[in-house]
Amino acid sequence: MIAIVNYGMGNLFSIYNALSKIGADPKVFTEPRFEGADGIVIPGVGSFGMCMSRLSQFQEALFESLQSGTPMLGICIGMQVLFDRSMESPGARGFGWIKGDVVRLPEGVTIPQMGWNNLSMKREVPLLEGIRDGDMFYFVHSYYCLPEDPSVVAATTEHGVEMAAAVIRDNLSATQFHPEKSGAKGLLILENFVRSTRC
Amino acid sequence: MLARRIIPCLDCDLGVPQGRVVKGIEFKQIRYAGIPWELAARYYQQGADEIVFLDITASHERRETMTDVIKKTSEEVFVPLAVGGGINSLEDAREVFNAGADKITLNTAALRRPELISEISDSYGRQAVVLAIDAKRRYNLEEGREVISTARGDCWFECSYYGGRRFTGIDALAWARKGEELGAGEILLTSMDRDGTYDGFDIELTDAVSSRLMIPVIASGGCAHAEHMYQVFDKTRASAALAASIFHFNEWTVEGCKQYLAQRGVNIRI
Numbered sequence: 001m002i003a004i005v006n007y008g009m010g011n012l013f014s015i016y017n018a019l020s021k022i023g024a025d026p027k028v029f030t031e032p033r034f035e036g037a038d039g040i041v042i043p044g045v046g047s048f049g050m051c052m053s054r055l056s057q058f059q060e061a062l063f064e065s066l067q068s069g070t071p072m073l074g075i076c077i078g079m080q081v082l083f084d085r086s087m088e089s090p091g092a093r094g095f096g097w098i099k100g101d102v103v104r105l106p107e108g109v110t111i112p113q114m115g116w117n118n119l120s121m122k123r124e125v126p127l128l129e130g131i132r133d134g135d136m137f138y139f140v141h142s143y144y145c146l147p148e149d150p151s152v153v154a155a156t157t158e159h160g161v162e163m164a165a166a167v168i169r170d171n172l173s174a175t176q177f178h179p180e181k182s183g184a185k186g187l188l189i190l191e192n193f194v195r196s197t198r199c
Numbered sequence: 200m201l202a203r204r205i206i207p208c209l210d211c212d213l214g215v216p217q218g219r220v221v222k223g224i225e226f227k228q229i230r231y232a233g234i235p236w237e238l239a240a241r242y243y244q245q246g247a248d249e250i251v252f253l254d255i256t257a258s259h260e261r262r263e264t265m266t267d268v269i270k271k272t273s274e275e276v277f278v279p280l281a282v283g284g285g286i287n288s289l290e291d292a293r294e295v296f297n298a299g300a301d302k303i304t305l306n307t308a309a310l311r312r313p314e315l316i317s318e319i320s321d322s323y324g325r326q327a328v329v330l331a332i333d334a335k336r337r338y339n340l341e342e343g344r345e346v347i348s349t350a351r352g353d354c355w356f357e358c359s360y361y362g363g364r365r366f367t368g369i370d371a372l373a374w375a376r377k378g379e380e381l382g383a384g385e386i387l388l389t390s391m392d393r394d395g396t397y398d399g400f401d402i403e404l405t406d407a408v409s410s411r412l413m414i415p416v417i418a419s420g421g422c423a424h425a426e427h428m429y430q431v432f433d434k435t436r437a438s439a440a441l442a443a444s445i446f447h448f449n450e451w452t453v454e455g456c457k458q459y460l461a462q463r464g465v466n467i468r469i
Contacts, residue, residue, distance in 0.1 A: 011323075013299040017274050045324040109201075111413050112326055112384055115438060116202040116248055116468040136202060136468040138248075138279060140326040140384075159201055181279050181301065183243070 001025045002194060003037035005062070005078075007054040015043050015075065018180035022187055024194040032061035039197030040065055042174075044077025048102065048143070049089025051077050059095060066097070071171045071196045073127075079167065079174030080145055088143050098167060098174075100147040109160035112142040117165075117177070119155040125168050127192050128154055135185050137165070137177035144176060171196075202468045203432050204248035204439035205456055206417060207446045211235050211284075213256040213264040221255065222444050232447035236271040242446060243276040245453035248468060250276060251304070251387070251441065254284030255362065266298040273299030281329055283387075292319045296327070304387055306331040307360040310367055310374070313381055320382030329417075330383035333359045334371035334404055335391040345372040349403040356404060363391055375408050386416045387441065393421025400431040400440070409436035417441050425451060425459035432465050 002019055004012055006028045019026035019041075027037075034040055040062065044051055066072055074082050083094045086102035094102070105111050116136040121128065137157075144163040147153060157165040157176070166175045173193070179186035209220045209232075220232040232238060239250045250272070254265055265282070273280060282295045283304030292303045309316050309330060320328045334356040340346055344355035356371035375386050388408050390401035400418045409416040415438035418431045422442035431437050445451045460467045 011296050011299070011301060011327075013273055013297070014277075014301060017299065018277055021274070021277070045327065047324070110415050110436075110438060112415075113201060114326060114385060114415050115204050117200065118202075139201075142325075181277060183246075183277055187277060 001027050001036055001038055002197065003027055003029045003034050003040045005040065005042050005055070005058055006030045007051070007058060011045065012043055014178070015041060015180040018187060018190055019194070022191045022194065024190070032058040034061055034065050034070070037065065037070060039071040039073070039193065042072065042074040042078035042081070044075055044079075044081065046077060047088055048077060048080055048086035048094070049092040051081055052089070052092045052094060055081060062095075063097075066172060069171050071193065072173070073193050074174035075180070076141060076176060076178060079176055080143060082167075082172065082174055083145055083147070086143055097172060098145075098147055098152060098169060099149060100145060102143045102145050104143050105141075106160040112140055113159040114140050116182075117157045117159060119157055119165055120162075121155050123154045123168075125154045125173075126196055127168060127173050127189060128166060129192050130188050131155075131185060137175075137179070137182040137186060139177045141176060200466055201438075202248075202466045203437070203460070204417075205246075205428065205453055205460075205467070206249045206251055206439050206441045207238075207242040207247050207453060208251040208253060208419070208441050208443045209235055209238055210253050210255045210443065211265070211268065213254055213268070216264070218264050218268050220447060222447055230448070235268045236275065238447070239272045239280075240275045242453050243278055246457055246469070247278060247453045248439070249279045249281065251281045251283070253304070254282070256284070262294065266294065269295065269298035269300050283329070283331060288315070289318045289322060292323070296323060302327050302329050302385070304329040304331045306333065309378070310358060310360050310369065313377065316378060316381040316383050320384070325382050325384035328383050329385045329387050330375070330378035331387040331389065332371050332375055332378075332408075333363055333389045333391050335359055335366070336404075344370055347403060347407045356407070359391060363394075372407055372411060375412060379412050379414050383414065385414055386412065387419060388416050390420035394419070396421050397423035399423070399427035402431060402434050405431055405437050406435040409438075415439065423450075425456040428456060429460055429463050429465060432460070
């Protein structure tokens, strides 16, 4: 069973439907207890500060699951909250599980970046198995993650600047794009994630 | 690099069970193109980058049908789904999001009460709010208008609402900028002069709006050929091109359009 963290922001149906489509067993969790979850998805829309204010009650339970080896996937803001802080909401603290900042996209490009952009693969990782250099995914964001340790970056994309599109460290992974809205290739990434929860 | 998007638009009459996709031909006869979720699934399979549903039902007592249409679609379609028509409040928007829509489009309701843009944007994020603007050329120049030089002479653009039946006196360029300030994440820009004509997008209008804003602009109205999409991508900063009839009546597949554009060097998702 895959837990979807419901912290009261936005639309969980997309990720729920996508996980159902690939034969996973998604369940929406509104309480910070993840008993029985083989994997956890942190979806995300909204601002960094708003997300953190609502997600903070889940932080301890999520950290315990992470420590015990449960595969975890953050999506979009769900990726950004894994970092230390964001320019979007000065003062708000992220989980800090991946060291680094979240900063605004540079001037001169459309903001938000909204649409399909291609990946440059940096590392071979199980999550991106079957994905090739140049494959396109759906992004919607105005800020991007700058990890201190470049080795966590599995793939990048470019919109005014080359930035992390997918980060992975042990059982913690995250994508800036929305796999649940990225057609067949996106569903493939979710399948890879679900497979990792069955090992 | 960010690809240009191709977006099929489905005008939905929800007065029948399951709803039906309709398209008026030169504002007269209505043709029926099919069942909304089936068409959406077909376009998804063909490579549509996004799907737009617009509820054009005259009376808005058919909300439940729209909810069913969105639910059914979001089980089969894994690209962003935008829904508009008759969304007048945060409550209305919530219903549509809860059924599985990723974005809502606002037109009349936002012109009547601009704060609605901020209310929805604050709750669901900027990316979830598309401001639809139906703009018509006006050649009678008035004080205080943003005037654009076009091949046919200087003009400004007036916003219409109520599905193009009434005019607001509001300058479309100023309204687009205001919409961006209020929290819209995208502009769906329809040329009323071109809509239904098959003459191609209004390049001058699209250029004027897309060059003034940071947020993405979707060009709409008049598309009859992939060449029209090429022109609007080549000559403006439009992020996406929207079309309806050319897909509904099998003149073009989404795939065919994309191949045409890719061959002409447009960055597109194949």
